[in-house]
Amino acid sequence: MKFTLKDYQDDAVKDVLTNLRKAAKRWHEDGDRHAFSLTATTGAGKTVMAAAVFEALFHGDDNFDFEPDPGAVVIWFSDDPALNSQSHFRLREASDRLTLSNLVIVQNNFSREKLEAGKVYFLNTQKLSKSSLLVRGHDSDDPGVETASGQIVMPDMRAFTIWDTIQNTIEDPDLTLYLVLDEAHRGMKASNGNGGGEKPTIVKRLINGSGSVPGIPIVLGISATVERFNAAMADMQGRATLPNVVVDSGKVQASGLLKDALILDVPNDVGQFDTVLVRRGTDKLKEITAAWEEYAKQQDDADTVVPLMVLQVPNAPDQDEIGRALDTIYERWPELGDDAVAHVFGDHTTQTFGSHSIPYISPERVQESTWVRVLIAKDAISTGWDCPRAEVMVSFRPAKDTTHITQLLGRMVRTPLARRIPGNERLNAVDCLLPFFDAQSVKDVAKALTSGGDGGEELPGRRVLINPEEMKPNPAIPEHVWDKLLSLPSQSLPKRRAKPVKRLTSLAHELAADGLLPEAGKKAHAEMHKVLNGARERYKSEIAKARKTVLTVEGKSLKTNLETREMSFDDFVETADFAVIDDAYRRAGRAISPALATSYSESLAKAEGDEDDLEAALIEARVTVAALGLVPEVKDYLEAEAESLANKWLTKYRVEIKSLSDERQEVYRQIREMSTHPLDVDLAKPTSWMQPTTVREADGSQKPLPRFERHLLCAADGMFPEDFNSWEGDVVSAELKRPGTIAWYRNPSRASQDSLGATYEEGGDVKIMRPDFIFFAELPDGSIAADIVDPHGTQFSDSIPKLKGLAKYAAAYEEIFRRIDAVAKVGDAFRILDLKEASVRSEIDAATSIKALYDCACVGDYAFDRR
Numbered sequence: 001m002k003f004t005l006k007d008y009q010d011d012a013v014k015d016v017l018t019n020l021r022k023a024a025k026r027w028h029e030d031g032d033r034h035a036f037s038l039t040a041t042t043g044a045g046k047t048v049m050a051a052a053v054f055e056a057l058f059h060g061d062d063n064f065d066f067e068p069d070p071g072a073v074v075i076w077f078s079d080d081p082a083l084n085s086q087s088h089f090r091l092r093e094a095s096d097r098l099t100l101s102n103l104v105i106v107q108n109n110f111s112r113e114k115l116e117a118g119k120v121y122f123l124n125t126q127k128l129s130k131s132s133l134l135v136r137g138h139d140s141d142d143p144g145v146e147t148a149s150g151q152i153v154m155p156d157m158r159a160f161t162i163w164d165t166i167q168n169t170i171e172d173p174d175l176t177l178y179l180v181l182d183e184a185h186r187g188m189k190a191s192n193g194n195g196g197g198e199k200p201t202i203v204k205r206l207i208n209g210s211g212s213v214p215g216i217p218i219v220l221g222i223s224a225t226v227e228r229f230n231a232a233m234a235d236m237q238g239r240a241t242l243p244n245v246v247v248d249s250g251k252v253q254a255s256g257l258l259k260d261a262l263i264l265d266v267p268n269d270v271g272q273f274d275t276v277l278v279r280r281g282t283d284k285l286k287e288i289t290a291a292w293e294e295y296a297k298q299q300d301d302a303d304t305v306v307p308l309m310v311l312q313v314p315n316a317p318d319q320d321e322i323g324r325a326l327d328t329i330y331e332r333w334p335e336l337g338d339d340a341v342a343h344v345f346g347d348h349t350t351q352t353f354g355s356h357s358i359p360y361i362s363p364e365r366v367q368e369s370t371w372v373r374v375l376i377a378k379d380a381i382s383t384g385w386d387c388p389r390a391e392v393m394v395s396f397r398p399a400k401d402t403t404h405i406t407q408l409l410g411r412m413v414r415t416p417l418a419r420r421i422p423g424n425e426r427l428n429a430v431d432c433l434l435p436f437f438d439a440q441s442v443k444d445v446a447k448a449l450t451s452g453g454d455g456g457e458e459l460p461g462r463r464v465l466i467n468p469e470e471m472k473p474n475p476a477i478p479e480h481v482w483d484k485l486l487s488l489p490s491q492s493l494p495k496r497r498a499k500p501v502k503r504l505t506s507l508a509h510e511l512a513a514d515g516l517l518p519e520a521g522k523k524a525h526a527e528m529h530k531v532l533n534g535a536r537e538r539y540k541s542e543i544a545k546a547r548k549t550v551l552t553v554e555g556k557s558l559k560t561n562l563e564t565r566e567m568s569f570d571d572f573v574e575t576a577d578f579a580v581i582d583d584a585y586r587r588a589g590r591a592i593s594p595a596l597a598t599s600y601s602e603s604l605a606k607a608e609g610d611e612d613d614l615e616a617a618l619i620e621a622r623v624t625v626a627a628l629g630l631v632p633e634v635k636d637y638l639e640a641e642a643e644s645l646a647n648k649w650l651t652k653y654r655v656e657i658k659s660l661s662d663e664r665q666e667v668y669r670q671i672r673e674m675s676t677h678p679l680d681v682d683l684a685k686p687t688s689w690m691q692p693t694t695v696r697e698a699d700g701s702q703k704p705l706p707r708f709e710r711h712l713l714c715a716a717d718g719m720f721p722e723d724f725n726s727w728e729g730d731v732v733s734a735e736l737k738r739p740g741t742i743a744w745y746r747n748p749s750r751a752s753q754d755s756l757g758a759t760y761e762e763g764g765d766v767k768i769m770r771p772d773f774i775f776f777a778e779l780p781d782g783s784i785a786a787d788i789v790d791p792h793g794t795q796f797s798d799s800i801p802k803l804k805g806l807a808k809y810a811a812a813y814e815e816i817f818r819r820i821d822a823v824a825k826v827g828d829a830f831r832i833l834d835l836k837e838a839s840v841r842s843e844i845d846a847a848t849s850i851k852a853l854y855d856c857a858c859v860g861d862y863a864f865d866r867r
Contacts, residue, residue, distance in 0.1 A: 001052055002096050004670070007495045008251035009045055012038060013052045015245040017066045020057065020218065023242060024069055024176050027217040033239040035207070035219035037230075040247035041459065042410045043258045046222050047087055050180065051094040057178075058118045059097055062590045063502075071175040074120040075166075075216070077206065078182040084122040086364040086386070087182060091120070108133045111160055115169040115177070127162070128202045134162040166206075167213045179206055179216040183223065208237045215239065249451075250460040254751035256420035256666075258413050261429035261463045261690050262449050266442045268467075268702070274396060274435040278311075278325045281394040281433045282332040285309045285373070288391050291427060292416075299661040305416040306370040307391040312408055314397060315378050321396070322376060323354015329374060336373060342366075343376040351376075366390075379404045388414040394433045399441040405432070406448040419666050422684030422753040426470060429690055442466060461750040463690075471689040471713040471720065474743075481743045481776050482685060484784040485712065489680045489813050490756045492673045493768055500642040501528065501593040503674040507646050510667055514660060516653050524645065525599045531641045532592075532600055535634045536624075543634070546627035550584045585622040588629020592638055601625045643676065650679070658682060669753070684753035689713050693721045708732060712745045722746060727825050731791045732773065734863075740777035740785075747771055760805020762798055769802040777818070785818035794824050799850040803833075807844045810835035823862050826854045830862035 005013065016038055023034040040046050055061065060068035078084050088103055098120070105122045115121055127134050160168070169177050181203065209215035221233070233241070252258060265277060288307045296304035309329075313322060330336060342361040343351055351358050358376065366372055367387045375390070390412045395405050412430050421427040434442060446464040473482075508520035517523070536543060589597035601621040609617020628634045650657075650672060657668050672679045694702045704721075706729055711720035724732065735741060748755040749770050757768040771790035779785050790806060792799060803822055810820040820835040831854045833840050840858045847853040 001048075001055065001094060003048055003094055005048070005052060006045070006251075006255045006257070007673075008247050008255065009049050009052070010495075012040070012245050012247050013049050013056070014064050015243075016049070016053050016220070017056055017061075017064050019242040019245065020053070020069075020178065020220070021066065023218040024072075027176065028173070033215055033217050033219075034242050035221070035233055035236060035239055036242040037221040037223050037244045038247075039223055039244055041249045041252055041258075042224060043414045044247055044252040045257060047090040048094045050222065051091045051098060054091070054102075054120060055095055055097045058102070062586075062594050063499075065590055069176055071117050071172075072178065073115045073117055073169055073175055074178045074180060075115070075206075076120050076122045076180045076182060077124065077203070079125045081124050081126060082362070082364060083182060084124050088122055089364065106134070106162070110134060110162065112165050113160055113168055114172055114175065115165060117175060123162075125202050128206075132162075163213050166216070170214050170217065176218070177216050178218045178220060181219065181221040181223075207233075207239070253459045253461040257415060257418055258459075258462070259415055259428050259430050260420070260461060260750055260752065261425055261465055261468075262409065262413070263429050263431045263468055263690060264442055264445060264464065264466045265431065265433040266437050266466060267435065274321075274325070275328055277433040277435040278328045278394055279332050281309055281392050281431070282329045284431050284433075285392045286333055288426070288431075295421065295424070295427060299663065301661065301663075305389055306373070307389050307416075308366075308373050308375055308387070309392040309394065310390050310408070310412070311374060311376045312393060312395040312397055312405065313376060313378060314401075317378070317396070319351070319353050323356055325394075325396075326353055326356045326358075326374070337371070339371060340373040341376065342369075342372045342374075345376075345378060363387075377408065379408065386411055386414060388412075388416040388418075390430075391416075392431045392433070394435070396436065399434075399437045402441070402444045402448065405434070406445055409445075409449060417663070419663070420752060422662055422665075423686040424688045425686075425690050425752075426688035428752075463750070465690055465692050467693070468690040469693045469715050469721065471691050471711075471715060473685075473687060474710075474712055474714040474718065476718060477710070477712055477743050480784055482712070484776060484786055485745060485774070486683050486685055488683060488756055488774070488786060488816065490683050491759045491768065491809070492669075492679060492681045492757065493759065493766060494676055495674050499593070499674075500639040500646065500676065501596055503671060504528070504642040504646040505593065505595060506674070507649060507668075507671050510664075510671065511649065511653065514656075514664060516656050517649070520649075525596060527645055528596055528638065528642060529600055529603055531638055532628060532634070535628065535631075535637050538637070539631050539633050542631045543624075543627050546630035547623060549630060550581060550623050550626045581619065581623055581626060584626035584629070588626045591629045591635050592625075597625050597629075646671075647675070647679065654682075681753075683756060686713055686754040689748075691715075691721050692723065695723055708736070708744075710736060710741075710743050712743055720746070727830070728772065728791050731789060731823055731862075735773070735775045735787075735789060738775070738777070740779065741775055742778050742784075743776040745774040745776075747774055758805050758809035760801045760808075762801040767801075767805075769805055771806060786816070787819040787821070788817055789819070789821050789823060791823040791825075794826060794850045794854065800847055800853075803844055803847075803850070803853075807835050807841040811838075811841055821862075824850075824854050826851065831859045832862040833859055 019034075019036050023036075026032040026034065038046060038049065040049075052061075054074060056064055056066045057069055057072045057074070060066055076084065076087060078087070084105065088105055091098055091103055092100070102118060103120050103122070106127055108127075126132065129135070166177070169175055205213070207215050207219055215238070219233075219239070230244075253260075265280060267277070285307060292305040292307060296302075311322065311325060326341065341356065341358050343358050344361060344363050344366070345351060348360045350360060353376070361369060361372060361375075366375060367389060370389075375387075393409065393412065395401075395408075397405055409430065409432055415421075415428065432445075434445070437445070446466065449464045450459060450462055504524050505521065508517070508524040511517040512520040585597065585601070586594075601618065601624070604621035604624055605614060605617040609620060611617075650668070657665060660668075669681060672681055692705065694704055696702060705723050707715075707717075707719035707721050709719060714720050722729075722732075732744065736744065747770050751757075751768075755770050756774065757770050759766055759768055761767070771788045772792070773789045775787045775789060777785045777787065788806075792802065806820070806822060810817075814820070814836050817836070822833040822835060824831055824833075833844070833854070835841060835844075837858070843853060843856055843858050853859075
């Protein structure tokens with residue numbers, strides 16, 4: 001793979017491969033057909049996951065312990081040729097093992113007896129419709145042309161229809177045909193265009209079979225929601241289902257692949273505001289363009305994101321109205337080039353809007369065509385299209401068209417650099433301006449967007465903000481307060497499937513690439529060779545037994561006496577041949593890392609083998625490595641040492657890593673998080689937050705949010721708006737009255753690098769909590785003290801686990817903070833737990849009831865009057 005999979009992608013690929021292995025086995029052994037789905041929210045990288053699955057299916061993958069299927073054939077099916085073209089491009093972009101020869105777009109001249117193993121064939125409903133040359137001659141109502149000799153000749157003199165090809169592939173015992181339904185829920189719906197219900201009929205024919213053509217053995221549906229796929233599969237015939245692979249939406253949002261904030265601009269009054277908001281949208285496009293250019297300069301990066309604005313129009317647009325919008329854009333931004341506008345209308349011809357002649361561009365080319373700064377679209381690009389640099393949208397759709405708006409916005413949520421920009425919510429956001437919406441109707445859009453616009457589960461960490469205000473670093477806050485914030489330790493979640501040796505080699509590669517540790521890869525392997533040499537001495541007897549296992553094959557032979565009809569089993573022992581040894585060696589490579597197994601066996605062959613017979617020396621070395629892989633204690637010992645060395649290097653080069661670009665720091669952050677145990681991560685300095693400024697009352701009126709002074713980020717007036725519940729606001733006010741307090745920080749609840757996190761355990765899973773507030777005080781000696789104050793309700797089911805996690809954090813870092821307090825309202829009283837006190841932490845560790853805990857003798861009263 002060209003891309004490193006995110007942890008949720010890694011888990012999903014593993015689960016998909018497990019299902020495919022089971023399905024293939026049951027098909028070849030029993031003729032059973034199976035189906036299941038890969039379900040993930042828009043922007044999760046489903047095509048990247050599919051690329052990893054295909055690589056493993058065709059070539060095997062030691063990381064997933066997956067053997068290749070030598071007869072694997074894949075049909076990638078969608079209801080849109082453009083969608084297939086984009087998927088074809090993305091698979092090539094993601095994989096370094098899937099080439100043009102592996103990825104075949106089926107054209108009208110395609111003719112083969114069978115599909116070829118090791119290839120993905122792209123098909124769509126149009127290619128299988130009755131009018132397609134690929135199918136003519138297959139059905140009885142279109143029998144082809146009969147010659148004088150009685151032979152049936154297909155159109156274009158082809159020997160096989162596509163249905164013949166599919167049937168022959170299914171019936172070949174050496175092949176395994178997999179059907180991947182892209183946007184599976186769409187393929188089963190009736191078409192509203194030409195052909196009526198032909199699309200769902202074609203998909204059902206592929207799944208259930210028809211006439212002499214059997215159903216495809218294994219069906220994998222890629223869909224946005226499980227419910228849609230399940231509904232589509234409801235009338236499957238003779239097919240069992242395997243567990244659907246469902247990606248956790250929260251992990252997708254936390255990954256940084258999706259933008260954190262969707263900003264909706266709507267008029268405060270009712271009226272015609274299209275020109276006003278087009279002007280505002282143009283200003284936003286100019287501002288975000290400048291922001292990306294400035295960021296590129298900061299990162300010393302020659303390449304920069306070139307954002308564009310989408311003008312979304314109704315399906316029957318007023319050409320002159322679009323022309324007036326373009327006039328407004330050019331009046332507001334005269335420097336915009338004359339060729340900076342394109343459209344994606346379905347007729348694919350140049351369009352005239354007022355005085356402007358605008359060319360057509362294919363949707364899949366928009367992202368790479370940076371000359372396009374304004375894109376005019378209807379709703380044809382709402383599925384499958386992807387353009388992360390689309391950062392502003394002005395929609396001329398009326399309020400009743402919330403579905404079209406949310407679908408298109410759902411295609412604009414990917415982050416342009418496939419990562420979160422640390423501390424800069426403005427660059428992690430997308431703007432949508434809705435001139436024909438009132439504030440009430442925009443709630444439907446906001447609700448849909450918090451679930452990704454797909455009707456799925458809510459996306460934790462995504463914020464939909466209506467008419468927010470940008471917060472920037474407060475100029476009144478001394479620089480040493482910022483230094484204190486950035487010095488505070490934060491924890492990250494570990495990866496579930498972390499492999500310490502792989503983590504070490506990945507780290508070594510990056511350190512060498514950045515010039516921080518020359519030849520780090522060789523040094524890492526040399527250190528691990530020493531560890532394995534030590535393991536050979538430490539576990540000498542266990543390894544000796546394992547060697548015998550590798551070198552011998554034990555079994556039983558059945559003997560039958562034909563006269564007496566008596567049977568007996570005799571044990572036999574044979575010397576293992578090279579194939580058996582090689583298989584054991586490869587299994588060991590999966591356990592200790594294939595690269596390390598190779599380098600260590602070569603090292604052993606040179607050090608301990610006969611120079612005159614290097615081949616025999618290498619075989620002997622592989623036997624040793626295979627034996628090492630059979631001893632569990634060796635693997636545990638090796639992984640512990642690899643983890644230790646990686647952590648040592650990360651600590652040693654921490655300062656140098658912090659001096660690298662955000663992109664490079666993100667690589668090291670991911671390596672840190674590959675640890676099987678949480679590691680400290682550095683906080684990023686926040687430079688731009690988007691904050692709501694009003695709240696809507698029950699009667700529909702707007703009420704300004706309370707505004708607080710001395711926050712690290714603020715609006716132009718120096719104040720920070722926040723929607724606290726009543727007593728959280730009281731806590732902030734009380735802390736600001738405390739003598740010496742000079743600043744405070746509303747710790748973000750989202751998974752961003754400017755948010756301080758502490759890990760906790762719940763239900764066997766490691767999760768992360770983010771305390772609400774950090775206050776800063778100037779001490780008499782001029783130094784800055786930091787206090788964590790976390791007001792948390794007692795009504796939540798996770799209150800105890802989170803409190804235990806914060807207590808452990810306090811025990812680990814108590815010297816860094818002046819106070820770490822948990823505050824709760826119990827009845828009418830406010831109670832406080834001082835987590836720097838060991839006795840309090842002991843009570844928390846033993847607690848089973850949050851209310852009982854706040855009633856114990858170790859709890860004090862929280863005094864609000866700090867004057």
